[in-house]
Amino acid sequence: MAKPVSQRGFARERVIEAALSLFAERGVNGTSLQMIADHLGVRKAAIYYQFHTKDDIVLAVLGPVFDDMARLVRIAESISSPDSRRDATISGFVELAVRHRRIGSLFYGDPAVIALVQAHQEFEEIADNLRELLVGGTHDIGTRVAIAMITAGVFGSTAEPHLQDVSDADLHRVLLDCAQSLLRSPRSAAAHLGG
Amino acid sequence: MAKPVSQRGFARERVIEAALSLFAERGVNGTSLQMIADHLGVRKAAIYYQFHTKDDIVLAVLGPVFDDMARLVRIAESISSPDSRRDATISGFVELAVRHRRIGSLFYGDPAVIALVQAHQEFEEIADNLRELLVGGTHDIGTRVAIAMITAGVFGSTAEPHLQDVSDADLHRVLLDCAQSLLRSPRSAAAHLGG
Structure with a gap:
């Protein structure tokens, strides 16, 4: 019994x-x-x-990550200078990815999770708003690819088994450095691309 | 019948x-x-x-990707100057990721694929050799994180649904730019990190 x-x-x-x-x-x-x-x-x-349902479990895990993303979007949207807004978004995004390091490493790239996010409009909206803040209104290919490289690279690095010995503080510091250098250099590269 | x-x-x-x-x-x-x-x-x-088995299908898909990675490792290992060797590896890696763009986008992050690669020593060895060539003998945290950012960022960007309209040629060019700028800048950042 x-x-x-x-x-x-x-x-x-x-x-x-x-x-x-x-x-x-x-x-x-x-x-x-x-x-x-x-x-x-x-x-x-x-x-x-x-x-x-199993989806309820996945949603219970994803919820806090999307709550933090929504908070980041609200803060960033309140910043009027475009450059400061993008810097704050990048910095908040790296912080969030490292804080949710274990969840990112489990979920990054799982087709079932991607489908679940797409099926929940509130998640999709948060992700779209965050992407919009990162891309910052420009639609040139250089910036769009650089942003994809930042988001995939940051989430993917937190998920990398070979980096599990790296402390959160060190991971955070180097990822922020990397993200900032990507934002600075490919924007000039973008200028000589058709897009 | x-x-x-x-x-x-x-x-x-x-x-x-x-x-x-x-x-x-x-x-x-x-x-x-x-x-x-x-x-x-x-x-x-x-x-x-x-x-x-289903694994046979996955292996049939992964095979050509790992063949190309093995070829890249052989070419890069034959280059004696460490800087040229790493540059050639990065450049070959970006080219390979874009060439296998569709497969990367399907498989990147799938736990079953990760497990299958880990279970096949020949795949694991190729992936380890490639990582070793990218890290280039240094073991500081800054370089290791930058390499993770490059590999995850490059594979992840080829998988990004929002970039499906970007041509292979443009994607290749911007990703190579991004990878090169990451290799250049975080190495100096690494110097002031413990690790």
Whole structure:
């Protein structure tokens, strides 16, 4: 028989932790609620008590990341000088990626997560607003590629297994340096590209 | 009844194409051989005739990418000047990522693909050799993070849906510019970091 009392109290955090391990190993689409229950040695009902679908678990993990992104967008949008606005966005973005380092490393590039974000308009809007702040109104190819290089490079570096020994502080400092140098140099490169 | 003659001739390329569409949508772990067969409107036996496992399909797709990486490693290792060697490696890497743009965009970050690469020592060795050539013997944090930013940024940018309108030639040119500027500037930043 199940033990309803202890299962009701079964911590949300433990479900999320178990899910994150399985997602990292098998991807979101390769993980089922049953596998999460098995991993924790509980019945599926104990998971259902907290989360009705696997997507609910993914959303619970992504939520805080998007909350921080939304906060960054609000702060950056209040800055009137375009250059300061972009600098603040880059700096906030690097800080956020390092702070959510573990989640980024699990989710970056997972097709199921990309689809889930696209299916949630509020997430899509936040991501679009952030991209818009980074691109800063220009639409030349040089800047757009540089911004993609910054976002993919920053998220990807936080996800890089070979950098797991690097402290958050060092990672933050070098990534910010890299992002700033990318913003400075490719803008001039962009000038001699058709775009 | 199955139609063995036409199924035997069922093109390898069509299986790979169907698999790539499903991988992009659902990830490798979320895709089964049965789904690939259904997508093509054939029986699973027709797929088995070409590929015995789903991993065989992934390996058939990754093979040419790793062949090109191995070729790049051999060329770069034959260059004696360390600076020229690293420049050639960066330049070859950007060229390779853009050439395999579609595959990179499907596979970048898929946990199943990462696990498959790790399980194949020949792939792991090629990836390690390439990383070694890029890092160029130094082990300071600044250079290691910059290299991670370049590899993740270059692969991630080729995968970026918002850049699908950018031509291969433009993408190649800007990414090379970005990679070169990252290699130049963070090396000096690295000097004042512990590590």
